[in-house]
Each structure stands twice: as structure tokens, then as C-alpha cells.
Amino acid sequence: MILVGVDGSRASLEAVSWAVQEARLRREGLRVVHVTLAWPLEMAEDSPHADVGRWMRDGAEAILNGALERIREEGGDVEVASALLPGDPRQALTEAAADAELLVVGSHGLGGFRGMLLGSVALGVSGHAACPVAVIRRTPTQPRGEVVVGVDGSPAGAQAVAFAFAEASARGAALHAVHAWSRPIVGGGPFALADAEESAQRERRMLAEALAGWSERYPDVKVVERLEYGHPVDVLREISAEADLLVVGSRGRGDLAGVVLGSVSHSLLHHAACPAVVTPSPATGRS
Ligand SMILES: Nc1ncnc2c1ncn2[C@@H]1O[C@H](COP(=O)(O)OP(=O)(O)OP(=O)(O)O)[C@@H](O)[C@H]1O
Ligand SMILES: [Mg+2]
Secondary structure, eight states, rough: EEEEOOOOHHHHHHHHHHHHHHHHHHTTTEEEEEEHHHHHOOTTTTTHHHHHHHHHHHHHHHHHHHHHHHHHHOOOOOOEEEEEESOOHHHHHHGGGGGSSEEESSSSSSSSSSSSSOHHHHHTTTTTTTSSSEEEEEOSOOOOEEEEEEESHHHHHHHHHHHHHHHHHTTEEEEEEEEEEEOOOOSHHHHHHHHHHHHHHHHHHHHHHHHHTHHHOOSSOEEEEEEEOOOOHHHHHHHHTTTTTTEEEESSSSSSOSSSOHHHHHHHHHHOSEEEEEEOOOOSSSS
């Protein structure tokens, strides 16, 4: 099942449209959830503030209905369920995603202020949910036939590679497996050059190893291995402008204890030029 969170914002309706396509691609059911305060959902009909509570509940139901309307507009035969859940949106969505294949949210919601690049709910569920999280922004109007995955050789990166192959296969898209690297330049001259060449070869081997076995599993997917010199955020942001989907792991090689989202994933959620998926790290995820 694919879970999508809605809050009545335009961004969350875009997330709904994306989630419908995704559910169709993967032949999964779709569950639409809006999280709201607990008391209007749980109050007794004769409670002193019942009219305010009913008004709030009606508002919450209108948000769900707006999402269901969008799903109807998108057409196609996707099995749909919807629910109002009580509590904090980050926590309730994370819990509801426990048995989901994918959690989909918009990059923004109703709150926030102009110029803010990522809402607190979108950030709060990324890396916390046990399943991959898709943060939807700037959905391409026409498919570009390209899925991009950031590869760094870490265990979380391996989950990203697995997800990206499955996506590329389902979409009939090419998979660009990108490893960005850079190294401090010490001194100069022929020794430094030879050294740089050796580093590049090492990084290239790492990239090939991270992809090993996957092409046999997905022979239909055309893989483009890309070793790019530069900071991973700059490199992946630029490449994401040409892609349908960017996939990154929640954490990289700089595996700080207690950190749920690595700095590259964190920055890319803010700056990606297309929808982005963060896959859970092996410690958070189910597999
Ligand atoms: N109450 C909610 N119930 C379900 N999904 C939600 C809810 N609030 C937000 N979302 C999901 O998260 C996405 C991002 O919204 P978020 O709340 O993070 O941004 P924001 O409202 O712009 O900023 P903030 O709430 O931090 O001020 C929404 O597009 C929607 O998919
Ligand atoms: Mg919000």
C-alpha cells in the first residue's frame, strides 16, 4: 500500500497526483490520510464544545474529500482508502507508514512561510518512517525517462540502489547511478596527478561494486554509471533537474550515531529539482 498525507494545500494535492501514478505503476492500493487534533475526532456529541468540534471535523473531512476528488480526476483503477487520524502529523504519518511500501508527502503544506524550502512534516517523516518517503516538488509535466540514484557505497545507499532499480524498471526509465567525489588537493605536479587518477579509479570501483548484481536482477533497466567530480549536493541537484525522480539513502558513509538524516539527504530534500525519495537506513527500515 502507498500512503499519502494531505493537509488541504496545493502541494499536498500534487503529492496525491504523484501517488496515484505511483500506485498505478506498482499496482498498489492507495491510502489517503489527514492528521488532525484528537479531540474533535474523539469528543462525545453532548460535550460542551460539540459544535466547534463538529466544525473542525467537517473541515478535516473536506480536506480528505478534496484529495479523493483529485484521485477521481486522475482516473485509472486504483484501489483507494482514506482515514482521519488524530495526533501530531509527523508521528501519526510515521506510525501509519509502518505497513506501507511508500509514504508520499508534498514538500510544503498549508503552514510555513514564503521562501521556506521544506515543511516540518516533510522533513520530520523523512528518515524516520520505516519505509521510503517521497517528497514531491516540481513534478515534471512530461516524463523524462530518467531515474537518478546517489551512490556512496554505504548500507543506506544500498537500499537506495534497490529502490531505484525497481522504480526505473516500473517506469521503463534509464537509471543514472551517480557517485560524486572530490578530494583535497595537496601539493601539485605529476605525483598529485597520479594520485588523483588512483583516487578516481578507487571511486569508480566502489560505484561498480555498489551496483553489482542489480543489472542481472533487472536486465530491462539501462544503467548509466556516472562518476562526477564535485560535492554530492551540487552534483545531484544539477542532475535532478533532468530527472523524473531522485533517490538517496537516509544516511551516508559519515554514519553519525543518532543522526537520522545525513547532511546530503537533508540538503537534497530542500534543493532537489524533482521529486525525491529517501530510503530508510537498515537500522530504521524493515529489511
Ligand atoms: N496534518 C497533516 N496530515 C497529513 N499530511 C500532512 C499534514 N500536514 C502536512 N502533511 C503532509 O506534509 C506535506 C508538507 O507539509 P508541511 O506541514 O511539512 O509543510 P508546511 O505546512 O509548509 O510547513 P510547517 O507545517 O512546517 O509550517 C504536505 O504537503 C502533506 O503531504
Ligand atoms: Mg504544515
